[in-house]
Amino acid sequence: MTKPYPLLFQPExxxxxxxxxxxxxxGLNLPEGHIGEGWMIADHPNGTTTVVNGELAGKGLDQIREQLGRDWFGSKGFSEKNGRFPLLIKLLDCNDDLSVQVHPTDDYQGLPEGELGKTEMWYVLDAKPDAKIIYGLKEGVNREQLKDALENGTVMDTLQVVPVQTGDTFYIPAGTVHALCAGVVVAEIQQNSDTTYRIYDYNRPGLDGKPRELHVEDSLNVTAYEGSGATTMNTDHAAAGEWLELAASPYFIVEKGVLNGSWDLSTSPDSFTILVTCEGSGSLKWDGGSQDFTSGQCFLLPANLGSYSLEGNGTVLRSYLLS
Structure with missing residues (x-):
């Protein structure tokens, strides 16, 4: 039986x-091109990450899920809808504005077969001066007004534009109209879904030179016009050695921790733990091993790992499932 240890993956x-x-x-070795997303921990038909460290090196997250099951991922560590790993962890580089978009809930009838809805959250790793995002509709905008604005080219007048800086966090429940804009790098924790409905894309061509597909009817159907429960926070007040809750949803809990020295921690039998290193460096230690870490690395800690410690200096995000 493989002894549990923190898993590090080759990004997609x-x-x-x-x-x-x-x-x-x-320090990521990017392929050529305009790389917008690094899927750091993924178990999806559109991208599955492969372990690069330890005994399980070379195995995909899907293989590990099938081989080691609930002992490693916890009693809640699987999607009830499709059996896959329930979360998808990304790093996003927004060199230009993303499309204005919205994601469906799990129960939307138009979802592709086997696909989940998409509730997500962002932690801003880096933001250029005057960086901004689109975060929700302006108060009072209803379906008919949004539809009219799309038809007459004034959709930007219906959207809230919010300034952002490093350390800001945004919780984006399904149904929230949103878009990252140029000059922002974020860590994204989300449901394991690749379903995005584009409302508006600035009339620009895609990588193939053709206009990108829009999904206006689906977007109008899934938008939460009365509010989705989206919340935002500046996290500069996070204290060393304490967890600051950034997002709490039925799909994940995300917390920020400031590391300054040594920090003793533990996993829970109910859920795996995901650690995202936002900045800094150090070492991750557990019974039987240790692993150096640096900014941008993402680790999957098995539910049965038990006690572990972080040593060094930096900022980390901790994600797990609601028990």
Whole structure:
């Protein structure tokens, strides 16, 4: 039986019309092109990450899920709908504006077979001066007004534009109209879904030179016009050795921790733990081993790992499932 240990994966990189080369700042070896997404921990038909460390090196997350099951991922560590790993962890480089978009809930009838809805959250790793995002509709905008704005080219007048800076966090429940804009790099924790409905894309061509597909009717159907429960927070007040809750949903809990020295921690039998290193470096230690870490790395800690410690200096995100 394989003894549990923290898993580090080879990312799956995705070229996007809005991508760039900023993920190289994390020491990642990017392929050529406009790289917008690094799928750091993924178990999806559109991208599955492979372990690069320890006894399980060379195995995909899907293989590990099938081989080691609930002992490693916890009693809640599987999607009830499709059996896959329930979360998808990404780093995003927004060298240009993303499309204005919205994601469906799990129960939307138009979802592709086997696909989940998409509730997500962002932690801003880097933001250029005057960076901004689109975060929700302006108050009072209803379906008919949004539809009219799309038809007459004034959709930007219906959207809230919010300034962002490094350390900001945004919780984006399904139904929230949103878009990252140019000059922002984020860590994204989300449901394991690749379903996005584009409302508006600035009339620009895609990588193939053709206009990108829009999904206006689906977008109008799934938008939460009365509010989705989206919340935002500046996290500069996070204290060393304490967890600051950034997002709490039925799909994940995300917390920020500031590391300054040594920090003793533990996993829970109910859920795996995901650690995202936002900045800094150090070592991750557990019974029987240790692993150095640096900014941009993402680790999957098995539910049965038990006690572990972080040593060093930096900022980390901790994600797990609601028990």
């Amino acid at each position: 990189f995705k070229e996007r019309v809005w991508g760039g080369r900023a993920l190289e700042q994390f």
